[in-house]
Amino acid sequence: MTMLKLFGILFFCGLFSPSQEVLSGLSCAVSPGAMQNVLSEAIIQKGLLQQHLQGMVVPNIVGEGGLLNSPTSITGLHLVRVRLPKLFVVLLPGIGVQLTIVTKLELSGNCLVGLLSDLIDILVDVNITANIKCTNFESGAVQVVVEDCLCVLGTIKIKVLSGILSLSVNEIVVKQLTATLPGLLCPVVHIVVNLVNIQLMGTLNAVVPVGTAGTIHYQLASLPFTSGLFLGLDLDGAVKQVGGGIIPHDSSPSALPPLLGKFLALGLRQSFLNAILSLLIQISPQTFTCTPESCSSCPGTSGLSITLALSGKPLILLEENKATVELSVMIQVFIKGSDGSIINLLLLKADLGLNAHASIVGGRLVLGLSLGSILLSLESSDVGISNISNLKPHCSALLVETLLPRINACLSIGIPLPNVLGIPFIKVDIRILLVIVKGLLGTTLAGQRCQGADAKSRAGTGSR
Known part of the structure; x- marks a missing residue:
């Protein structure tokens, strides 16, 4: 049975199924709660809905009726404010995202009933539901289409300054607003959704530096897809060395294990991580004189290098x-002859197994390494040394004291994670779990966000 190795960080999500044979460097799943928070912040909290409804032109309302059967005319209707807007998200399997906006629209205008002129205020309960579908994937970007937009008006409250308004005028206002408002609101929703799509897609297409060693270009690899539990995204992660080309890495379809009640699951494939490690761990050969000061396992006044x-x-x-x-x-132990020649006492190869501990610091995945195992083999000796069985403790101490700190310093830069829809990575616990990928075994390193953030989501604050 083939072993697919998958490195994943799970923060806030549910089950993530195979990404339909898409080959990419990373996969992530976004829960409905996370989508609701993201869209609520972009559309409502940042005032995007209010801003675009503000420019809405409401047709004049005219009709017969009112006092003494005089004609009624309501002109200059405009939006004063959007009251108590709330946004809800449902993921539709295989279709996309169903967006529902519930709010009250406060309108104001001029009312003329017969010879009586007055200011009129109208408060309309509005429920807008629209299905959002991703389409036309190209070069890491998608377009969105708003389908089946349905706008339902609820209670309509009408108030004039004089307090005199006949039932017939009420009927005219309700009838005409019911006929005209849905046709005005759905196009505004379409505009707002497209603007938000541009904003959110920008988080999935970014070149981020990896210290001074290179960059990672994160980019959407295919159309997003949905189940009832998550929105799935596949990302490419092109690793490029400064002054060099792209470091290749293989990719495989994968799955993430369920973490119910969480916001986001992010899986980084093993081959992708290997490409980044080869970018980060670039250490030039280090030569030093063997003294107790340079290494505690070195004898004093040995003359060895x-x-x-x-x-x-x-x-x-x-x-x-x-x-x-x-x-x-490679560990080379040598001395210099009086004529300046190099006498190679030992050339050893040390195959190290380094235990890796992962953590999240400032939105970056940081690996810390410690020595787990060492296998020594003799490559050559100019002086005929053949038995190296007693050298393992000395070589272990040498590598722990001199090489490992340099490697960990390289890794301390961290691997920048993609800014998926602007959802932050906060206080993550990481673990490796067994997952199943279409009958194949795989592993995933998983973690979850702090409970405080989840509690905010449940309370409906809209906070990321």
């Missing part, structure tokens, strides 16, 4: 509840 050099590329391996970085190091 040691060179440490990485051999090959680092490789991260994921097993259930365990992450290991495999790394090979």
